[in-house]
Amino acid sequence: MENMEEDFNRRELVDVQGVPLFWGIAEEWSQVESFETRPDDLLIATYPKSGTTWVSEIVDLIYNNGDTEKCKRDVIYNRVVFMELIIPGxxxxxxxxEAMQSPRLVKTHLPxxxxxxxxxxxxxxxxYVARNAKDVVVSYYYFYxxxxxHPLPGTWEEFxxxxxxxxxxxxxWYDHVKGWWEKRKDHRxxxxxxxxxxxxxxxxxxxxLKFLEKDLPEETINKIVYHTSFDVMKNNxxxxxxxxxxxxxxxxxxxxxxxGISGDWKNHFTVAQYERFEVDYQKKMKGSTLHFRAEI
Known part of the structure; x- marks a missing residue:
């Protein structure tokens, strides 16, 4: 696998209509753009590191009426497919x-x-799942x-x-959350x-459940809450x-x-970084009705 690593990994991101994406996605963009949906597809959309896998697991459990064994039939990225991720070959x-039976669960990080x-x-x-920016950037730094x-992240300061x-x-992140927030007015x-x-x-x-027009008994809902808690998922x-x-x-x-917590950013931001971030944040989010909690 060594040579593979050199071929695929740590390459610079490539701009697609002004958005930096992985080289494979950019190279095969026409395939992504012309993707044919089915009316019963369900899309889970997020900016990276915002709870995608968590919500994917919850939704798959809802689709399978809380049957945890059925949800172990395969790994999450085969049950909820990352639509635009392409590494040629x-x-x-x-x-x-395309090979999947309906109803399909589809994952995307696209703006x-x-x-x-x-x-x-x-x-x-x-x-669409959104998470506060400061926790996202910390999580993203470790993910990188x-x-x-991903290209190498550099130092925390650089990232x-x-x-x-x-x-x-x-x-x-700012464009991503605001763009999807506005879109919710016209779509489901x-x-x-x-x-x-x-x-x-x-x-x-x-x-x-309400959004998906599904009804599950109380005990099944409790089971889903337990099964999708961070500690249980971390060991699954x-x-x-x-x-x-x-x-x-x-x-x-x-x-x-x-x-998997809220507020971990406090362990990473210096006071100066926090202040710089906040000034920039207020500027970029000005005029939006979208509000986040940076801790709970």
Missing amino acids: ILNGIKDL VQLLPHSFWKNNCKVI QMAKL LEKFIAGKVAYGS ILFLFYEDLKENPKQEIQKL PSANYTTVEEWDMDHSVSPFMRK
């Missing part, structure tokens, strides 16, 4: 989805303006270190600057917050990404499921 989310048009055309339901498709400038995979989009899920998972799962090989090959993700650098 190795991995192709579009092709995997709203890059989403294949077919999702809007077929009026597919979308679940272990997930080798923070890249994040603020939107020079990371999937671009600006359920907008959830990571912090709410953390604070009251049961309430948020009930919102999901079908959800924690430990099955990914080492050339792709190195868990010894940092586990995929690291802490």
Whole structure:
């Protein structure tokens, strides 16, 4: 696998319509753009490190009426396919989805303006999960270190600057959350917050059930809450990404499921970094009705 690592990994990101993406996605962009949805597809959309795997596991459990054994039938990234992820000759989310039976669960990190048009055309339901920016950047920094498709992150200071400038995979967090927030007015989009899920998972799962027009008994909902708690998922090989090959993700650098808490940013930001971040944040989020909690 050694030569493979050299071929694929740590390459610079490539701009697609102004958004930095992995080289394989950029190279095969026409495949992504022309992806054909089915009306019963469900899309889980997030900016990276915002609770994607968590919500994917919850939704798969809802689709399987809380049957935890069924949800161990395969690893999470095969149950909820990462649509745009393409590494030519190795991995192709579009092709995997085409081979999948309905109803399909689809994952994307694309900003709203890059989403294949077919999702809007077929009026597919979308679940968008957002997490406060400071926790996202800390989590992303560790993820960059272990997930080798990314360029090297540099120091924490350097990575923070890249994040603020939107020079990371999937671009600006600010544009991403605001773009999807605005879009919810015209489409079937359920907008959830990571912090709410953390604070009251049961309430948020009930919102999901309502949105998905599903009804589950109380005890099943409680079971889903338990099964998707951080500690249980961290030890679940079908959800924690430990099955990914080492050339792709190195868990010894940092586990995929690291802490799963709100407010970890306080252990990383210096006072000066915090102040610089806040000034920039206020400027970029000015005029938006979108509000985040940086801790719970």
